[in-house]
Amino acid sequence: MFVRRRRPLLVSVVLVAGAGLALTACGPDNTDAAGGSTAPATTAVAVTPSATGAPATGAPSAPAGATGAPRTSAPATGAASHTPSGVSPSSGTRPDGGSAGAAARPCAIDSLAIHATARAGAPTQWVIEVRNSGTAACSLSSTPGVDLGNSTAADRSKNIKPVLASGTARFAVPAGQSAYAVIDLDPSGATTGTVPGINELNVLVDDDDTNMPLANTRNFPLGSGARVLNPQMGIYRSSVAEAVTSMAAAPN
Template sequence: MRTLHRSAALAAAGTAVLAVALTACGSGSKDEGAAKPAATVAAQPSKDASAAAGSAAMTAMKSGGTTVSKSVTAKQAGTKSGGSKDTDSYAYTHPCTGGQVTVRVTRRAATQRVIEVRNTGASACGLSYYPAVDLGSSASADQSHNIKPLVPGGLGGPPAYALHAGRTAYALIDLNPSGATTGTAPGIDEMNVLANGDHMSNAETRNFPLGSGAKVLKPKLGLHSATVAQAVASMQQADTRS
């Protein structure tokens, strides 16, 4: 009887030890999981959150980049447009100078001469409505009695004629519109031209020979024009002393 109770007691004791060992093993697994820092886990965003954040950042970058690009382009365009010197408005505030233009005179008909004023500069400049012209004798020291042509009347104040870079303005003078062979002014053999009569000094006047025997009577001068045909039509409207 004593042997039976001892075996039962030993068996019970072994079962208790095994139960304690299993409990300790299970308890160790739970403690390892709980030891992970909560802050470390919280700092790692989910894949969905990362993707959303990346997409938002890319959208913001694209939007910002587009805005900056458009702003720079607009600024450059404005600078280019605003800084242009070959415009009418620039010409009206920057008169042509003698060093910026060349003047040439050609014969169109027996009594007609075409005055060509060419802008050789890189920017536009402003001319008077018509060149300052007078006709006289190359041999005379006194030019005060030179003949001045009639010009179109009814003109307003400046701005007058905008001459763009590389362009030519034409003005036509008819020395003898009536074609008269008698009563013409004697000794006239030279034409004096000041391209921009409103702003150039007399020292910039150019002299052009008419040749001996030129017949001058009540000459007419037209406005600076873009073409010779327009210059002729303008000359025909001349009715006012210059």
């Protein structure tokens, strides 16, 4: 009888122990002393690249070794070239016949070399050349002051002045360069008729007497037999060819 009572008790103990093990196996893998979970919650963060490929402001940096679109930098913008207003990069003159550098100081007579010579192939035309021998640009009036007369006459009031081509702007002459004006003593080409006694060409390179006094007039002999009839003259230009074109545009 005693043996029969112990066998059910042993079976009950085994059943209780097995149930405890089953409950332990079904619990959470990691628990702290209070029974809570110790694994931290994680949040996935999406990184949106900016327009230049760099992460947007406030976004975390991509981890080392991560791959993605390469970062690019916008090309540096160079300084734009600038051309001052009123100045042409390809020409030193303006349509009105003046120079782009006409704001230069007036030329001083001691920095100029002045010549007047008959133009080859055109015996009635003379070329007036004014060379700037100074170290900086200077300006002249649009045309030289010119008249024609007799070198021995006491009265110069009857000297002849040429008809001028239009032009009002001052003409700048760069250092080491020349300005040219052409005068035609007889543009008519007539074989007869002339003003008697004319043998001298008088040139004041700047016709503005506030810049250059009349005492700076230069005199060039024309030689005997010079034909002078209704002379005309062009404005200062940077070459003889352009000066001839300007002279031809003077009113007859």
